[in-house]
Amino acid sequence: MTYHYEFTLAAGIVLAMLCIFAFSRTYLATRRNFSFRCLLAADVITMLFDVISSEMDMRHAEFSLGMLYLVNAVFFLGFIWRSFLNFAFVEALVRERCTGLRLPHHIAFLPVALTTLIVLASYWTGWIFSLDAGSGAYKSGPLYPLIYGNGYLYLILTAGFIVASLRHTVWTRLELVSLIGSCLLIGLGYIVRMHSSPYLVMNAFYTLEMLLIFFAFQNPDLFFSRRMNLFNADAANVCLRELYQGGPFSLLAIAVNDFEENRTLYGGHQTTKGLRLIADFLRQKFPDCYVAYMDEGRFLVLTGEPLDFRQVCHEINERMKLPWHASHVNIYLNVHYAVYRGRPEPGILPHMLDYTASSLRRAEQTNEVVHMGTECFRRMEYEREVRQAIDRAIRDDSIEIYFQPLWGVGEQRMIGAEVLARMNDPVLGFVPPSVFIRTAEQSGTITQLGEQVYEKVCIFAKHHDIKKLGLRRLNVNLSAIQCRDNLMSERLNAITVRHHLTFDIFKFEVTETALVYPDELQGNMDRLIAKGAVFSLDDFGTGYSNLIRVSRSPFKDVKLDMTLVREYFQKKNRLLPSIIGAFKSYGLHVTAEGVETKEMVEELSRLGCDTLQGYYFAKPMPAAEFLQYLAKKNILTR
Known part of the structure; x- marks a missing residue:
């Protein structure tokens, strides 16, 4: 059989660009981003060994039987794990939006684990594929359809998670179209591949799917403030959900006093430079934390580790006593704080950033560090209910x-x-x-x-x-x-x-x-x-x-x-x-x-x-x- 690589070569160029962009940019260290990078790696391996195994199968007489088994096994492993990782990415994405919606890990992992064992056993059993001992010719095994069954199973699970999430969260139109479109692309890809064996088209469908995912969810610019060189509010929301999954977390919110007046006093351009210097200071002071800029002179520091808020606020205040030098101008800024340590109720989490902003306004009025807690959340929950009443x-x-x-x-x-x-x-x-x-x-x-x-x-x-x-x-x-x-x-x-x-x-x-x-x-x-x-x-x-x-x-x-x-x-x-x-x-x-x-x-x-x-x-x-x-x-x- 003669294989055709036209679709794979075109997809390979796009996939290479995605990899360069994804692995060279600053990313949040979240489960979702880890899953996406693993999905990219699996797609690269699958695409590469799809071409290698196809080329070697066409010239099987030139290679040893062990080598042929190895490259074909790696391709099939990449093929089935790519399906699982695609599901894992969507599951992680949905869990960010819907805290209680998840599939037990052992249940999700079981199908791909069993299929992996069957692929590896094919060296002795020929269940998925076999190679003629004399000529080395490739032949599909009796359980070969299991490869597609594995893919369809995870595709159904992915679609099920998307449908279930609609009851718990609201996706934007772009997000929803991307999620539905990705499922349709993969489903269509399996159908086309089953009926066009000589053409390596499945990789192209997966690459198109990852383009959809990237533009809707994974583009780093969606979560990054270039002006401050920090994560933005959307990234902070993702970080909060991720930290919440792991247990108690620490939140330190910092806001510039009289932000509008300072911008009027120093001018917008100079104020922005001063804020950049503060951003650099916070990034260096908290190297192991998520640091985000929330606009209007507000910064957020998030970590799963305990923070000594009194000591940290004291150190920041000491630095604030000194001017921030920006283009021959000394900018003097003061700040106020809101802090939190714990694991809030699930109903509080979606509104955590709004509650933090309210606490910062109160901190500026009282000139005190606001410690967010049950009473604070109750008051801010009332304010949220008032907004709904309005x-x-x-x-x-x-x-x-x-x-x-x-x-x-x-x-x-x-x-x-x-x-x-x-x-x-x-x-x-x-x-x-x-x-x-x-x-x-x-x-x-x-x-x-x-x-x-x-x-x-x-x-x-x-x-x-x-x-x-x-x-x-x-x-x-x-x-x-x-x-x-x-x-x-x-x-x-x-x-x-x-x-x-x-x-x-x-x-x-x-x-x-x-x-x-x-x-x-x-x-x-x-x-x-x-x-x-x-x-x-x-x-x-x-x-x-x-x-x-x-x-x-x-x-x-x-x-x-x-x-x-x-x-x-x-x-x-x-x-x-x-x-x-x-x-x-x-x-x-x-x-x-x-x-x-x-x-x-x-x-x-x-x-x-x-x-x-x-x-x-x-x-x-x-x-x-x-x-x-x-x-x-x-x-x-x-």
């Missing part, structure tokens, strides 16, 4: 609006109301605004939430004439995240026009945080002011604003945070009169929050506040109760 509220349009009246000092009556969002979730019940608003900002859903609130405010104003209620304007809160959106004003305008309203009945409150992005905020403010809206700076005294910065922005009103107001009456802070006087000198109206007593009303009125808000007048209330409240106060005009 998604439900947005989907069902179930956010409620409440109104808290605003007392006009000069008018001695209610002249407006602040509209506040409230969430009553069917699963969690009442969720405090401080919780769900902060969570919505962190999860990126605050824009949708804010627009739904504004829509409800417009519906209220459409059915109840604000002027006839004796009110000048309704105050609507805008998140700092919303203010960064250049299209915010257009969307708010579209909602207003849809309900046949004008902006002259609205006052938009923005917090000091929005001033960090002056260009976007200014553009949105200018467009809405041109249509009749006015703006108020909310919660002054809790951020980084100063009088000059506020005076240069087109605010008509400044609302003093209740903390600043209460500290004045508790005699902890006597700056309030000066602050009010300064704002009044700039022609700004001043609103005081947190008014709870008659004494506070009289004193704040004396100091020059124009508007007062607080429980002394009324708590936030739903629309129907708010209308009754106004009627009771005789504010409605007849």
